[in-house]
Amino acid sequence: MQCKTADELTALAKGSGFDITKEEAEAYMAELADVELDEEQLKKAAGGGCYPDCKNDYCFEN
Secondary structure (H helix, E strand, O other), X not given: OOOOOHHHHHHHHHHOOOOOOHHHHHHXXXXXXXXXXXXXXXXXXXXXXXXXXXXXXXXXXX
């Protein structure tokens, strides 16, 4: 998510030991551009929820 271009992503990947093509990086960047979390997903990502069958009484799942 820190990369703004496919070239940056390709360089980052290669620096981390992954070999991706520019086309793969562009496809990944296009996917990221269309990602949005709904309110429930955002709460869970921020730690405001738990998995559905959790039995812990400190969880916030309704």
